[in-house]
Amino acid sequence: MMLGKIIQNEERLYRAIKRSKPDCIKNGKVTSALYKYEKCGISVDRDGGRELGAIIVFLQKGALSPRVKGIAEISARECYNAGTEIIAAESLDNPYHANIFTDKENEQRQNIQALQLADASRIVFMDENMEWI
Amino acid sequence: MSTYSSNTSSINSSLAVYENNNTYGINNGTSILDYHLSFDAYHYSNNGWITVFNRDDSISITDGTSEINKFIRYISSYDRSRMESDDDDAENRSICTILDIKKLNDNWDGYGAKAIPKEAVNKAIRIVMDLRHQPDIYPTGRQSIQFEYELDDRSYLEFEIYADRITCMEVPQRKYDKAIFHQIENERIDTINRIVDGFYDAGKDNTK
Numbered sequence: 001m002m003l004g005k006i007i008q009n010e011e012r013l014y015r016a017i018k019r020s021k022p023d024c025i026k027n028g029k030v031t032s033a034l035y036k037y038e039k040c041g042i043s044v045d046r047d048g049g050r051e052l053g054a055i056i057v058f059l060q061k062g063a064l065s066p067r068v069k070g071i072a073e074i075s076a077r078e079c080y081n082a083g084t085e086i087i088a089a090e091s092l093d094n095p096y097h098a099n100i101f102t103d104k105e106n107e108q109r110q111n112i113q114a115l116q117l118a119d120a121s122r123i124v125f126m127d128e129n130m131e132w133i
Numbered sequence: 134m135s136t137y138s139s140n141t142s143s144i145n146s147s148l149a150v151y152e153n154n155n156t157y158g159i160n161n162g163t164s165i166l167d168y169h170l171s172f173d174a175y176h177y178s179n180n181g182w183i184t185v186f187n188r189d190d191s192i193s194i195t196d197g198t199s200e201i202n203k204f205i206r207y208i209s210s211y212d213r214s215r216m217e218s219d220d221d222d223a224e225n226r227s228i229c230t231i232l233d234i235k236k237l238n239d240n241w242d243g244y245g246a247k248a249i250p251k252e253a254v255n256k257a258i259r260i261v262m263d264l265r266h267q268p269d270i271y272p273t274g275r276q277s278i279q280f281e282y283e284l285d286d287r288s289y290l291e292f293e294i295y296a297d298r299i300t301c302m303e304v305p306q307r308k309y310d311k312a313i314f315h316q317i318e319n320e321r322i323d324t325i326n327r328i329v330d331g332f333y334d335a336g337k338d339n340t341k
Contacts, residue, residue: 018243021233024271026281032291033271033279043244064243108314111302115289116309 003048007086009077013044016059017070019130030072030121032114041099048096056125071125078120082113223267230270231257237272246274252296253278263322266329284336
């Protein structure tokens with residue numbers, strides 16, 4: 001399936017949360033720490049017209065396999081409302097890949113945007129019993 | 134043992150640090166452990182752990198039973214049982230969380246995040262030991278440690294601890310356009326405590 005380069009408001013974006021100790025999940029929601037990154041943007045997967053179940057399975061089999069503890073969902077509209085940019089970045093392995101970019105020039109703005117993204121996110125998958133292997 | 138009797142600090146009869154010419158030993162009441170320790174300062178937590186600031190800028194926590202990656206936790210059997218039964222000791226939980234963050238390797242998040250630098254880890258530990266209110270603590274993907282506070286009215290306060298600086302953002306009642314950014318210079322714990330106290334005081338006012 002060929003996805004358009006422009007990410008529409010209605011699209012939904014998914015970020016896998018690797019099992020780690022500690023992780024970036026607080027009381028069933030994500031914290032803004034999940035959306036703080038150094039250079040390359042926040043990696044997400046576009047929904048690409050898929051059902052949620054298929055998206056979860058795809059992420060579980062992806063680069064974080066087998067350590068996906070949770071998956072956070074956010075709409076593209078919420079990202080745009082927060083003033084972030086979303087750039088499609090498909091690869092051979094992942095045609096759904098995209099990056100969210102917060103304000104590169106203004107750290108204070110970045111921090112607000114990270115909080116806005118966290119507040120607008122919801123966790124759509126959680127494996128509380130993810131084993132430590 | 135007598136060579137370590139020149140300068141002794143203790144918090145109870147079974148737990149003490151002995152000093153002799155800048156060399157230290159830790160005594161559990163029956164024997165001296167790690168008497169060759171060399172460090173700049175130490176700090177007793179309220180439940181009997183001893184945190185040691187080493188000269189190489191690392192931090193050790195002693196427990197007297199084993200040394201794991203230079204992080205030793207020293208505690209007498211009495212204090213150990215007390216610690217294990219005390220779920221309310223927020224300071225210890227904070228320290229444990231930060232020590233867990235220290236163990237995170239490169240790519241800990243699966244998206245290429247780098248490990249958190251030891252300077253940030255040590256700074257975070259020093260801060261939580263002096264905080265009056267303990268935060269929720271998380272690693273970020275940009276080599277920092279995030280302290281978070283949140284009130285019932287959704288007011289939000291965060292400190293981000295980097296190796297070389299600390300940032301602070303306060304968002305009253307999640308009104309993003311009202312965000313306040315505080316300056317934290319030189320890891321000033323009094324400044325941090327003042328900001329946190331003010332955050333909680335404002336929260337009380339909002340509930341009146």
